[in-house]
Amino acid sequence: MKILVCISNVPDTTTKITFNSDNTEFNASGVQFILNPYDEIALSKAIDLCEGGKGTITVIHVGEASTEPTIRKALAIGADDAVRIDAAPSDAYFVAYQIAAYAKDKNFDMILTGRESIDYNGAQVAAMLGEFLDLPSISIIKKLDLNGNKATLSREIEGGKEVVEVDGPFIASCAEGVAEWKIPNMRGIMSARTKPLEVLAAQSLETLSVVEKFETPTPRGAVKMVDAANVAKLVDLLHNEAKVI
């Protein structure tokens, strides 16, 4: 079994998000970058599926050289080898196009991504890959079981879940619940330094989406405190002032 896991490099979840003075660029100074948490779940699932020599895992990342610590982290957690497509990831379309170009003649049995990156939040790459590669894609899965060539996946829907079966190669984006996060051990960290990391040039592509500017949410007014002994006052404020009930 050959599994490809797509990973992205994102600001740590504790990051306070700020932008440059004209709000056109994310201010990355002093920001710690991490392996996108959902991609880590996807990778953890791939490791579970390959346990006992049942398969190999390649991680692929579209990004510049500065992201290599994140790729090494994925190798430390347990991927066998890595590929970096050398380009700044301008949008999901660009990223999916590059990954599809790499994957198209490699016969992966499965391509896993996280459900979304915590910076762009597009939730787009998995389904785009499905379209580029003409493979079925199942977005936002909570569970994945393999039985021979048949995979059973449970995907989230509003107010419930849908159980989907697929024969043959597929693409899925993983949410919490698919696997437990894996913590790299010492052996993993040591071997990550020598595992193969191939760097490939990107294909050029016309972009159809560009971020013009960023904006941070307008801060709320000061909090209004209500005495715990007078909760009826809160009901009154929610009805008459906030008008939400």
Added chain:
Amino acid sequence: MSVLVYVEHAEGKFKKSTFEVVSYAKAIAQQLNTNLVALAIGNLSAEQLSSLGTYGAQKVLHVNDAQLGTFNAQAYTSILSDAAQKEGATVVVLANSFSGKGLAPRLAVRLKAGLASGVVALPTIQGASLSVKRTAYSGKAFAHVKLSGAINVLALNANAYPVSEQPVNAEVVSLASSAKPTDFKTSVKEIVRASDKISLPEADLVVSAGRGMKGPENWHLIEELAESLGAATACSKPVSDAGWRPHEEHVGQTGISVSPNLYIAVGISGAIQHLAGVSSSKTIVVINKDPEAPFFKVADYGIVGDAMEVVPQLTAAMKAYSQNG
């Protein structure tokens, strides 16, 4: 030229989020001075279909056959892209729902369209391109994205645009499926829906609780408050990690993002990862025994007190209010 809106339904019924996307798409059609065409796939009554006229859809395309009763991203993409081309659509609108997230990206690739998901406002039209506001950095920011495809696809967040009625007579047209046999590589085995529960991503009112509730045995207090309001229930990450509540209820940076009219947070400290998923709520109420809890800094209303006492009192006050109101 036209604007095409894909209308989702659950077992033959449209939901509020569907009326939101139709209202949103109608406003874009008006900006562009063109017609709104809706497309529905699967089992739906003629009455449901024509009800979309209430929100301004002049034409409703309906595609149904035995294979289309359940969601299939590939088949639905074929049908939608075919309709978009036949109708000369320049903008396609979908809900940024779970299925929408499986569909919109495939559609954008098939149509070579620009795509913005997580959209929260109407676009501004700039010649042949659009600029649209979407969420980014897990709710910590917004991005204004310029789309310059010959067709552009917008996936609208739930609760981001109000439903608005603009009644017209909708012409309902049945279309043959343009899905290809090779589109059917997946099959749906089971759909489980908790019918008595309000769907969290779309809920207007949410009561959420954290570790301050001490344990699952106290959750009936949260459920009773939610019931008195008709609200959905949610929780913080450690609560679902501990198995006190199901993962589907976990909100925040690594869970579900919500933007209800009212978010009541009980016994939640207000960590940055939690706030990321809830900060676009219109009104936030925080109940916490610690006056220094960071959540108070981003709340509209706060009560300092023990949840075990405050929550039942609030439930009683809500019940009294709804009986008198």
